[in-house]
Amino acid sequence: MKNIAIIMGGYSSEYKISLISGNVVYQNLDKTKYKGYRIHIFKEKWVYVDDSDTEFSIDKNDFSVMVNGNKISFDCVFNAIHGTPGEDGLMQAYFQLLGIPQTSCDYYQSALTFNKRDFLSVLKPYGIKSATSYYLNKGDEINTDEIIKKVGLPCFVKPNKAGSSFGISKVKTENELPIAIEVAYKEDNEIIIESFLDGTEVTVGVINYKGEIIVLPITEIVSENDFFDYEAKYQGKSQEITPARISDEMTQKVGTIAKRAYELLKMKGFSRTEFIIVNDEPFMLEMNTIPGLTSESLIPQQAAAAGIALQDLFTNAIELAL
The missing domain is CATH 3.40.50.20 (Rossmann fold)
Incomplete structure (x- = not known):
């Protein structure tokens, strides 16, 4: 035992x-x-x-x-x-x-993926697309004109290193920008401001299952709120549709990108990568390496759709670690 x-x-x-x-x-x-x-x-x-x-x-x-x-x-x-x-x-x-x-996964992969800015920068040379973004560190001068010129409106203001959508705001006017930046700074001293991608949001689970890297059935996120925020994630304000209502071809395409990122970074354990698909092009938002495992969470839902029971999912994680 x-x-x-x-x-x-x-x-x-x-x-x-x-x-x-x-x-x-x-x-x-x-x-x-x-x-x-x-x-x-x-x-x-x-x-x-x-x-x-x-x-x-x-x-x-x-x-x-x-x-x-x-x-x-x-x-x-x-x-x-x-x-x-x-x-x-x-x-x-x-x-x-x-x-x-x-x-x-190991410490370097954890640190890298937790830092959205560095994570997306590392994948960029491999042709993995992400939103146009603008970076701020606490204490930097905030030039709203310059920010909007680069990312446009609406845009998203996010803490660089925080999860569960804490501190994220969708900004629709220039006046809202400084307030959103303050909110994000409560969670982190680095901020990423991204252009708004208007498309289908999907989340892709990739795991090493019994020694083989597999892509789980993909989930589509339809939020009742402005975006997939905390309420949408944990308080039922969203529809999560598994498998996602995207073509077989797109399922293959986005799954391949998520798996490639997992392999490029030499990941281990669970990963859940978020994408927004715009005009048949997937844009990567972030990767979670310790995704939620509650009954509402996405990885357990996706595993169930793949016919993997929770007990098997957890046994597999432990056996691979050992």
């Missing part, structure tokens, strides 16, 4: 969703092979939480825990932290130093 630490929580606005994802993993682990431990990672404490909600402190020296006089070490870490420090490379580097296998 292998001991699996399921890490959840994190230091960002996404911690609540991460706790739900982590619990879904905990409930769906194959109990015949694994003993799961829910590990909450917060700035103020790293603790193992047992079924009666008693907390035991984690020893950060070797990522072990003492429970009633017994020292417990872990064979593998299942990473369910969205945002920092689980999706940006920090936990990955820590576990690599300790020699503990973990289910997500």
Whole structure:
């Protein structure tokens, strides 16, 4: 029986969703092979939480825990932290130093994909298209004329390194731009401002399943709100249609691009890449390396459409890490 630490929580606005994802993993682990431990990672404490909600402190020296006089070490870490420090490379580097296998990609890939600006720049030479964008760092002069000349209106203002659509605004007039920039700066000190792509939004799951890199059935996102924001993602304000209502040819095209990005970056574990298709041309928005694993989340929906049960999905992730 292998001991699996399921890490959840994190230091960002996404911690609540991460706790739900982590619990879904905990409930769906194959109990015949694994003993799961829910590990909450917060700035103020790293603790193992047992079924009666008693907390035991984690020893950060070797990522072990003492429970009633017994020292417990872990064979593998299942990473369910969205945002920092689980999706940006920090936990990955820590576990690599300790020699503990973990289910997500390596630290460099995590750090790169978490930084939308750097991630899209790395893929550009390979012919992978993205929206026209304008970058700002906190403290930079904000020249609204110049920004709009480059990206046009409407445009999107996004924190460069944040997930779950926190801090994103759709800007329709020049006057709204400074306010949107302030909102984004609450989440991150770097901002990406992108031209509005008017097209079909799809999200593509790519995973290594039993040693083979596969593209899961593609999901189309139809948001009731202005874009696929937090409400649309988690509070039912969107339709998620799997498989997407796009031609077989487009399904093939966008799937190939997502898989190519996964292979180019030497990814591991789960990835979910967002695209907007404009005039038969897919534009990549971003890649998530710790996508949501709640019952509402997209990867579980796509896996189900591919005939992969949650337990198999999670067993596969652990076996590949080991």
